[in-house]
Amino acid sequence: MTTRLFSLAAMAAAGAMSASLPTLAAEQWNLATPYGDASFHTQNTKQFAEDVRQATDGELDITVHSGGSLIGHAEIKPSVRRGTVQAGEVFLSTLSNESPIYEVDTLPGLANSYEDAYSLWQASKPIITQMFAKEGLMPLYSVPWPSQGIYTDFELTDASQFQGLRVRAPNINTQRFVENLGGTPTETEESDIPTAFSTGRVDAMITSVSTGKAMSAWDYVSHFSDANLWFPKNIVFINKRAFDRLDEASQQAVLDAAAQAESRGWQMSRDDRAASAKALKEHDMTITEPQGELQSQLQAAGDKLFESWRERAGEQAEQLVSDYRNRQAAQ
Numbered sequence: 001m002t003t004r005l006f007s008l009a010a011m012a013a014a015g016a017m018s019a020s021l022p023t024l025a026a027e028q029w030n031l032a033t034p035y036g037d038a039s040f041h042t043q044n045t046k047q048f049a050e051d052v053r054q055a056t057d058g059e060l061d062i063t064v065h066s067g068g069s070l071i072g073h074a075e076i077k078p079s080v081r082r083g084t085v086q087a088g089e090v091f092l093s094t095l096s097n098e099s100p101i102y103e104v105d106t107l108p109g110l111a112n113s114y115e116d117a118y119s120l121w122q123a124s125k126p127i128i129t130q131m132f133a134k135e136g137l138m139p140l141y142s143v144p145w146p147s148q149g150i151y152t153d154f155e156l157t158d159a160s161q162f163q164g165l166r167v168r169a170p171n172i173n174t175q176r177f178v179e180n181l182g183g184t185p186t187e188t189e190e191s192d193i194p195t196a197f198s199t200g201r202v203d204a205m206i207t208s209v210s211t212g213k214a215m216s217a218w219d220y221v222s223h224f225s226d227a228n229l230w231f232p233k234n235i236v237f238i239n240k241r242a243f244d245r246l247d248e249a250s251q252q253a254v255l256d257a258a259a260q261a262e263s264r265g266w267q268m269s270r271d272d273r274a275a276s277a278k279a280l281k282e283h284d285m286t287i288t289e290p291q292g293e294l295q296s297q298l299q300a301a302g303d304k305l306f307e308s309w310r311e312r313a314g315e316q317a318e319q320l321v322s323d324y325r326n327r328q329a330a331q
């Protein structure tokens with residue numbers, strides 16, 4: 001024991017003399033995300049980690065494990081709660097089975113632009129922060145995907161085309177939406193999309209242009225109906241005990257880098273939306289906006305979803321929506 005203490009002290013002294021040696025106190029964190037390196041979300045989160053490293057002179061070193069390489073999507077939040085990993089990123093609406101509050105960014109007709117989506121996030125942030133805090137978790141930032149649309153291997157012109165169609169959906173409300181249209185929803189992780197199509201498990205999918213591009217949608221489908229359904233978000237969060245263990249300067253570095261990641265991420269989402277739509281067209285995909293009858297059918301399926309949410313959601317959700325409406329009016 002004495003020897004070990006002595007050698008640690010000696011190493012610390014040597015470290016102090018040579019700036020190139022890492023300090024003994026450097027804290028190592030792991031951050032797990034289901035999304036791959038091609039995703040702008042992952043690029044943003046890696047930049048966040050880099051900013052923290054820079055700001056703390058390497059005292060807090062966050063390794064981002066992308067593409068579900070460390071932990072599967074469903075296990076990320078429980079693992080951060082337990083402290084097995086210090087940080088995680090999830091698709092917020094995958095938590096919808098825990099509370100209807102987590103459904104707010106997958107409700108049709110509520111927020112159909114980045115401005116509205118941002119107001120909705122501001123209105124939901126206090127409640128979501130409270131809910132995370134109850135589990136010993138602390139949200140850092142949240143960034144939207146571009147709005148969701150429908151990929152098919154034919155031109156979608158009428159909701160009757162959903163009959164018998166197996167549609168890949170990434171969360172509960174997208175599944176309900178597909179059911180309301182008469183289709184058969186299948187929950188599939190983003191990374192499993194190519195296999196789901198190539199093995200014939202799905203015929204169509206609902207997602208953004210970003211995921212369409214990242215998963216080479218043109219290999220499986222020919223049309224994207226840009227229905228502008230909603231702007232669902234990812235959320236990056238940490239274990240609160242791990243945060244409390246950091247010294248004050250490192251805590252501040254995390255918070256500052258998180259604020260930057262949030263504003264950078266919203267811009268990245270806009271840019272990626274434009275670049276991805278362009279890539280889909282370059283791969284000969286046809287992009288249309290739903291018109292006439294189809295538009296009203298999608299609207300009706302969306303209204304049904306919204307009404308059923310209102311019934312389930314309760315007072316807290318009513319409050320959230322009214323706060324959102326006030327912010328939207330003040331934009």
Ligand code: PCA
Binds near residue numbers: 209211
């Ligand atoms: N891409 C992810 C989440 C939403 C999106 O646009 C997915 O489809 O799984």
